[in-house]
Amino acid sequence: MQRYENYKPVDDQWLGEIPARWNVAFLSALFDEHKEKNVGMKCTNLLSLSYGRVKKKDINTTSGLLPASFETYNIIGAGDIVLRLTDLQNDQRSLRTGLCKQSGIITSAYVTLRKRNDDINSDYYHYFLHSFDTHKCFYGMGEGVRQNLSYEGISKLTLLVPPTEEQEQIVKYLDWKTSQINELIAANKRQIDLLVEYMNAAFARARSKAKKFVKLKNLVRLEQDYISPEPDEYYQKAGMYNRGRGIFTREAVKGRDLGDSKFQKVLSDHVMISGQFAWEDATYVTTKEDEVAIASHRYYLLKVMSAELRPEYIWAYFMSDEGFMQLNICSHGSAGRNRPLNINELLNSVEIPMPDSEDDLRSVVDVARLVMAFRTVDKQKTALWDEYKTVLISDVVTGKLDVRNIEVPSYDFVSESDNNKEENENEEVDE
Numbered sequence: 001m002q003r004y005e006n007y008k009p010v011d012d013q014w015l016g017e018i019p020a021r022w023n024v025a026f027l028s029a030l031f032d033e034h035k036e037k038n039v040g041m042k043c044t045n046l047l048s049l050s051y052g053r054v055k056k057k058d059i060n061t062t063s064g065l066l067p068a069s070f071e072t073y074n075i076i077g078a079g080d081i082v083l084r085l086t087d088l089q090n091d092q093r094s095l096r097t098g099l100c101k102q103s104g105i106i107t108s109a110y111v112t113l114r115k116r117n118d119d120i121n122s123d124y125y126h127y128f129l130h131s132f133d134t135h136k137c138f139y140g141m142g143e144g145v146r147q148n149l150s151y152e153g154i155s156k157l158t159l160l161v162p163p164t165e166e167q168e169q170i171v172k173y174l175d176w177k178t179s180q181i182n183e184l185i186a187a188n189k190r191q192i193d194l195l196v197e198y199m200n201a202a203f204a205r206a207r208s209k210a211k212k213f214v215k216l217k218n219l220v221r222l223e224q225d226y227i228s229p230e231p232d233e234y235y236q237k238a239g240m241y242n243r244g245r246g247i248f249t250r251e252a253v254k255g256r257d258l259g260d261s262k263f264q265k266v267l268s269d270h271v272m273i274s275g276q277f278a279w280e281d282a283t284y285v286t287t288k289e290d291e292v293a294i295a296s297h298r299y300y301l302l303k304v305m306s307a308e309l310r311p312e313y314i315w316a317y318f319m320s321d322e323g324f325m326q327l328n329i330c331s332h333g334s335a336g337r338n339r340p341l342n343i344n345e346l347l348n349s350v351e352i353p354m355p356d357s358e359d360d361l362r363s364v365v366d367v368a369r370l371v372m373a374f375r376t377v378d379k380q381k382t383a384l385w386d387e388y389k390t391v392l393i394s395d396v397v398t399g400k401l402d403v404r405n406i407e408v409p410s411y412d413f414v415s416e417s418d419n420n421k422e423e424n425e426n427e428e429v430d431e
Contacts, residue, residue, distance in 0.1 A: 004402045012158045014135050019399040023161040027113075030125070030159055033151035034114035036075040038105045043075050045104035049082050052095030052130065053416065056104070073105035074112055079122040081113040081129060082106060085149035088139050093251075096133050099126040111151050124167040124397065127174055128159065131394040160397070166404060170396055173403040175413065181389050182414040188378045195374055196244075196319070199367045203316040206360040210353035217347040219309060220302040225265045227294065229255030238266050238293035242280035244319045246375050247272060249293045261296040271302040271314045278341040279331035283318045285311045285372065300343050308354060312368035313361060317352055326350045 006020035018024070046059040059070065067073070076082065080100040086109055099122065106112070115122055132138070141149055162170065229235055234252040241248065247266075266272070268291050274282035275298040286301070295301075304311050317323040330346040333339040355361040395401045 001401050001403070004399060010158065014132070014137055015158065015398055018160055021163065022399055024158050025161050026155065027157040027159050028155035030120050031081070031113040031115055034074070034076065034080060034112045035108070037108070038071050038073045038075050041071060043103065043105045045102065046070070047076070047100065047104035047106045049084050049098045049106065049110060052098055054082055054098040054100045054106070067107070070105060072108055074108045075103070075105055076100050076112050077103045079115065081122060081126050083111040083113065083129070085111055085138060085154070088141070088147035088149065096138060097126065097129045099123065111154070119164060121164070121167040121171060123171040125159065127171065127393055128397045131397050134390050134394065160399070162399070169404055172408045173406055174393055174396055176408045176411060177392060178389055178416070179411060179414045181385050182416050185382050185385055186414060188381060192371065192374050192378060195367065195371045199316055199364070199371055200320055202363045202367050203320050206355050206364050207353040209356040209360060211356060212354040213351040214354055215348065216350040216352055219304060219306045219352055220271070220314065221305050222343065222347070223267060223270065223301050223303050224297065225267065226262055227265060229258055229263060231256040235263070236293045238290065238295045238299070240272065240274045240277070240282040240284060240299070242277055242282045244281050244283055244315070246284050247286065247290050261298070263294040263296055264301070266290045266293045266295050267301055269311055271304070271311045273300045273302070273341065274298070275300055275341045275343065278327045279339045281318065281324050281327065283315055285315045308361070310361065310365045312365045313355065314352065316364050316368050
């Protein structure tokens with residue numbers, strides 16, 4: 001891949017220089033803010049912006065924050081660009097841009113951009129604004145305590161204006177390359193899904209041979225090693241993904257900013273369960289690497305006390321249909337996603353099938369460890385692929401790389417929502 005022949009400077013720090021043949025324009029010259037209230041419930045196709053994608057959502061859902069009426073929502077259409085420009089002060093992790101590909105309604109708290117004429121390529125400008133977002137350029141632009149932005153606040157953003165045919169080629173090229181990356185990520189996740197199936201089969205075989213069932217309270221000990229955070233020390237809070245997909249740590253914050261929760265050390269070789277989302281199978285086995293983190297009192301750490309078991313075996317039980325059912329039975333509540341786990345009920349009611357032999361135990365533990373190892377590798381690979389994708393999009397939409405003469409072959413497009421199904425269906429489970 002090569003650069004353009006000639007460049008010219010642009011008075012915008014994140015751009016630096018652009019191809020000499022390209023022009024620039026204010027955002028307001030290309031896009032209007034689109035506002036159309038859903039008066040009379042003309043539209044019922046509910047959309048949401050999540051993980052940088054505008055997605056369909058069930059309008060009859062009872063979970064999450066719901067409006068008094070969907071008539072206040074904004075009617076949008078294919079080709080509109082949606083920007084979530086709220087709470088810039090506190091949330092600097094989220095992806096804040098999305099391209100709408102269907103008619104629907106979305107919260108009017110978001111800014112919706114509609115192109116001013118048909119010659120403007122919304123796909124190109126979505127890639128451009130996505131790159132602007134990944135460069136963290138929105139942050140610091142907002143107003144108020146929580147740093148919100150309006151259309152007026154972004155109307156003077158500098159947008160690049162490549163020739164129309166180049167915009168089309170850039171979109172074709174980036175769609176192709178991101179599809180390739182998405183397929184690589186998807187292949188890795190399919191491999192992990194197969195390993196999880198293998199683990200479930202190994203546990204089912206061990207259970208079928210079990211001659212003894214022991215209450216969980218007699219096999220594990222609940223450990224909660226609480227700390228007193230120092231105001232000026234930095235701490236990393238731990239959270240969990242659902243469906244047994246692991247533990248994550250947030251960016252370090254000072255003790256004074258941790259909030260009102262009680263916090264405990266995360267100890268390795270424990271079965272960790274989310275007290276809020278156990279019913280979504282937010283369970284995992286902690287490792288040495290997790291000990292850098294702390295967890296709120298809403299997480300439970302179970303230390304295996306029986307010499308006949310390993311924590312991976314207990315985790316495999318919770319990943320089985322039976323264990324998942326027990327987590328749901330012991331999680332009570334009906335207010336949307338608010339179904340806290342009764343840990344004492346779980347400890348006192350659940351009976352674990354004991355492996356009949358060391359070989360049965362080992363067959364489950366080995367494959368559980370393999371699943372965990374592959375998840376670690378997948379996380380590392382996905383981070384690298386995502387980083388490559390981010391850099392590639394940035395370099396192409398800003399003209400650092402010239403893709404005019406690259407031939408895009410025929411291919412089956414793989415969207416990010418297809419390959420990242422795990423992440424898309426899961427809000428990061430936190431305290």
